[in-house]
Amino acid sequence: MPDPNNQEIAQILTEIASILEIQAENPFRIRAYRKASLVIANLAKPLSIVYQEEGEKGLENLPGIGKNIAQKIVEILETGGLAQYQQLQQEIPPQLLHLVDIRGLGAIRLRTLHEKLGINNLDDLKKAANGGKIRQLPGFGEKSEENIIKGVTDYEKHVGRYLLVRALPYAQELVDYIRQMSGVAMVEMAGSVRRRRETVADLDILVAGKPDIPLYNHLKGYNKIKEIPAHGETKITLVMEMGIQSDVRLLAPESFGAGMLYFTGSKQHNIALRRRALERGWKLSEYGLFSGEKRIAGVTEEEIFRILDLPFIPPELREDQGEIEAAESGRLPRLIRQEDLKGDLHDHTNHSDGYHSLEQMAEAAKNMGYQYLAITDHSKSQTQARGLDENRLLQQIEQIDQLNANLKDFRVLKGMEVDILKDGSLDLPVEVLQKLDCVVGSIHSYFNQPKEETTARMIKAIRSGVVNIIGHPTARLLQEREPVELDMLEVMKAAKKQGVVMELNAHGNRLDLHDAHCHLAKELGVKISISTDSHNCLQLPVIQYGISTARRGWLEAGDVINTLPGDELLKFLRGQRKDRDTQF
Ligand code: DGT
Ligand code: CA
Ligand code: CA
Ligand code: ZN
Numbered sequence: 001m002p003d004p005n006n007q008e009i010a011q012i013l014t015e016i017a018s019i020l021e022i023q024a025e026n027p028f029r030i031r032a033y034r035k036a037s038l039v040i041a042n043l044a045k046p047l048s049i050v051y052q053e054e055g056e057k058g059l060e061n062l063p064g065i066g067k068n069i070a071q072k073i074v075e076i077l078e079t080g081g082l083a084q085y086q087q088l089q090q091e092i093p094p095q096l097l098h099l100v101d102i103r104g105l106g107a108i109r110l111r112t113l114h115e116k117l118g119i120n121n122l123d124d125l126k127k128a129a130n131g132g133k134i135r136q137l138p139g140f141g142e143k144s145e146e147n148i149i150k151g152v153t154d155y156e157k158h159v160g161r162y163l164l165v166r167a168l169p170y171a172q173e174l175v176d177y178i179r180q181m182s183g184v185a186m187v188e189m190a191g192s193v194r195r196r197r198e199t200v201a202d203l204d205i206l207v208a209g210k211p212d213i214p215l216y217n218h219l220k221g222y223n224k225i226k227e228i229p230a231h232g233e234t235k236i237t238l239v240m241e242m243g244i245q246s247d248v249r250l251l252a253p254e255s256f257g258a259g260m261l262y263f264t265g266s267k268q269h270n271i272a273l274r275r276r277a278l279e280r281g282w283k284l285s286e287y288g289l290f291s292g293e294k295r296i297a298g299v300t301e302e303e304i305f306r307i308l309d310l311p312f313i314p315p316e317l318r319e320d321q322g323e324i325e326a327a328e329s330g331r332l333p334r335l336i337r338q339e340d341l342k343g344d345l346h347d348h349t350n351h352s353d354g355y356h357s358l359e360q361m362a363e364a365a366k367n368m369g370y371q372y373l374a375i376t377d378h379s380k381s382q383t384q385a386r387g388l389d390e391n392r393l394l395q396q397i398e399q400i401d402q403l404n405a406n407l408k409d410f411r412v413l414k415g416m417e418v419d420i421l422k423d424g425s426l427d428l429p430v431e432v433l434q435k436l437d438c439v440v441g442s443i444h445s446y447f448n449q450p451k452e453e454t455t456a457r458m459i460k461a462i463r464s465g466v467v468n469i470i471g472h473p474t475a476r477l478l479q480e481r482e483p484v485e486l487d488m489l490e491v492m493k494a495a496k497k498q499g500v501v502m503e504l505n506a507h508g509n510r511l512d513l514h515d516a517h518c519h520l521a522k523e524l525g526v527k528i529s530i531s532t533d534s535h536n537c538l539q540l541p542v543i544q545y546g547i548s549t550a551r552r553g554w555l556e557a558g559d560v561i562n563t564l565p566g567d568e569l570l571k572f573l574r575g576q577r578k579d580r581d582t583q584f
Contacts, residue, residue, distance in 0.1 A: 004048070004076050005173065007166045008224075008241050010041035012076065012085050013069070018100045019088045021107030022114065032069065039064040039355075041166075042508075044541035051077055063355035063536055080223055095121035102155045103480070104147035112137060126152060158479045161199040162244055165508025165545055168193060170224070170244055171203045177222050178205065178248070183213035185253050190263035194315045196548035198478060198511050203246040204263050208256040215250055255287045257300035262286035268320035276308055276324065284308075316551040321519075333554045336530075338547045340557040342565055343372035344540060346417065346440050346471055346503060346531035351396055352377035353385035355536035358396075358403055358412065364537030366410045371566040374413035374438040374531075375400065376471075379427035381419045382444060388416070390432050397435060411566055413437040413573075417471055422446045424460025426467070433466045438573055440503065442471035443484065451485040458486065459494045468576050469529050470495065472505040472512040480509065488517060492526050499576050501527045501561055504553075506546025507539075518553025528560050 017033035020026075039062060040047065050058045051074065059070040076082050089097075096114060099122065100107045113119040116137055117128050128134055129152065135145040171193050178187045184207055188194070191204030207215060216231050219238060230237040238246045251259040262270060263286065277284035282291050288298030289307060297303045302312050310327045314335055317323040326332050348354030349361055356364070358375060365373035377396070378387035388396065393416060400412050415438035419427035426433065426441065433439050441461045449457065461467055473491070474483030495502055502521055505512045510533070513521065521528055530546040532539055550560065557563040561572055 004080060004224075004241075005169050006040050006043050006047055007169060009047055009073060009076055010037045011242055012082060013037035013040065013072075015097060016085055016088060018097060018107045019092055022092055022096065022100075022111045024111060032066065035064040036066075036069045039536075042535070042542070043538045045538050047073055048077055093120040098122070099125060102148070102151040104144065104151035109140075109144075112139070122152070158199070161201050161479075162242075163478055163508060164193070164196060164198055164200060164548075165542070166242070167200050167203060167244055170240055170242075171205065171246075173224065174203065174205055174222070174240075174246060174248075177224075178207055178215075178218070181213070181215070181218045184209045184215075186256055188260060190260055191247075191265060194264050195266065195318055196316050196545075196552060198514065198549065201245075203240075203244060205246055205248045206256070206259055206263055207248060207250050208253045209250060211250065211252070213250070215248070219248065253299065254295070255298045257302070257304055258284070258288045258298040259286050261301050261304055264315050264318060266319050269318040269323070272320050272324050273308065276310075280308070314551065316548060317554065319552075333556050335551040336547060336555050336557050336560055336563070338544060340560070340563045341370070341530065341543065341547075342569070343370040343374070343413075343562050344368075344531050344534065344543065345374040345413070345415070345438055345469065345529045345562050346376050346505065347373055347534045347540075348377050348417070349375055351392065352382070352387055353535060358399060361534070361537050362403060362407065362410065362412050364540055366407075368540050368543075371409070372411045372413055372569065374415040374440075376415040376417040376438065376440045378444075379416055379418045381421065381427045387419070387427075390428060393428065393432065394435075413570075415439060417442050418467070419444055420457060420461040422449075422457070424457035426461065426464055430464060430466045434577070437570065438469070439467050440469045440471040441467035443475050447475055447481070447484050449484070451487060454484050455487040455490055458491045462491070462494045462498050462500045465498075466577065467500060468573055469501045469503050471503045472507075472510050472533070473502055473517075474512050474514075476510065476512050478509045478511065483512070488520065492521055492524050496524050496526045501529050501576075504528050504530045504546050504550055505533050506530055506543050506549070507533045508542055508545050511545060511549045513549075513553075515549050515552035518550055518555050522554055522559050528555060529562050530560055531562070 013033045014037040017030050020030050047059065056070050056074055059065055059073050060067055072082055099105060099110055117133055119125050119128055129145055129149045134140050134148060135142045171189050175187050175189060178184060186208040188206055190206050192200040193203055216236055219225065219236055224240050226239045226241060228236060228238055234250045236248045238248065240246060274284045277289060282289055288295040289304050290296065297307045305312050311332060313323050313327050344365060347361055349358050350356060362373055378385040380387045380389040397414050400414050403412055414436045416433065416436055417440045418433060420441050420443050421427060422445065462470065474486060476483035502513055504518060518528060530543065530550055532542050534540050561569060564572060
């Protein structure tokens, strides 16, 4: 039976922190739980494997995890639960904890609202806010009441959708669990999770087998399931840990391909395909492609596409955004794959706010099969991230030169993630940045400037003559922070003119640029880099979420600069600095 995954463990630790905060416990203790949770949520390697291979000591050696928390993780891994957590959950009203996710609230304020106004759930909160009760509390005021109302609106928008990076591991584990069952011919993900949308509402899983296989009994034995609210002959609905719901459907093998096509969607793509079948006098349904009563295809998706005179359309493209027309005329892109990437161009070390050393990061990147890794620590205005000033950057450059002298078939690129300041100027002098191989320019402050100002700020950085790549261009954090307001078309046109690359930041709660932006960049001829923004070496594999977003944005290997082999990449980066128009 699969062990609790990293997301579940991170979630338990976060909830413990929130409960302790609601109970006004020791802030130091609370911070330890939060920090550990953040690290675990971003770890690519399953904790169960770390524990298996290296024991409790291996857990303790992870960044941000001490002896106390390592012991709790062991308890979760060994027993599937944590006694302390169960106990804490009993101590507060059951709905209260959900409210900590509302922006502008947080556990500390929630405690006040609970104590002073008796707020226990979302309804109580809305009533109090709309009735002007919150502004009367000391330390709140009109402005924070407004913020809470806005937070509630945003919360209601995304409640019930899960980040792909959180949901996909559940889907993978569920598929693996079902696959162990005898009598199961095939099992695959469908729905938005197969299309790799950045958020998903539920996990659609399809199983091929005889109608009498005991699927329900098998699923009852799965330790990740909280409840099974409904089960019929062909569809079983499950609620997993964290509330993620899954629809598991049993299909006859002869219509498995048709079912995959139907339940992968998107709905709009299905409608367009059905229309195409109708034009040929056939009928396409979830059971097959039919001519009259006769099934002419249905076992595989490929077969159905072929009979409809189409090549296979990858699931990430099935959004009715012109993919059927492109397929028809042989213009489907050859989508980028993870194997195409030769390196990662945005990564931090313990020189700023990362955890691992230069050497450890280089080693991990080499183990990913990469040829290069750009070290891009923060610049000095990021004081809380221990950003580098000129002197520390020059020291780092020296260290990288020494490291490279000892590395074979691998190169660490000298870089920096330099802050784009409020007015669009850069945080370090151009003469210093020119010593680097790869300069990523990013916004980390003043997210609320008016659209024209942010656009001008970005364009100024693009015209600095020294920035190679614009990092996480909209600065959004999925379900947490809205993107900055920006005229993306103008920014991209400037990037095109200056030969500046735009980043697709693969970090699971960024995915920035998003899919449609990538498609726009491709059409304008703006190059993309796909990087993880790793802050420790275990995060490098999250590149997969960048790859799936790139695929949704129709990108091919040739659109992405870090598919270039090392020497060509260096030539490209150097070429970016020459003949630049630095005039306004
Ligand atoms: P989600 O769950 O909101 O993240 O997105 P999906 O695309 O997974 O949507 P879901 O779970 O409601 O349905 C899965 C697929 O089933 C969907 O992509 C297409 C197909 N489907 C569902 N309802 C309909 C429908 O009424 N008409 C058609 N043509 N297809 C449907
Ligand atoms: Ca779905
Ligand atoms: Ca569904
Ligand atoms: Zn950044």
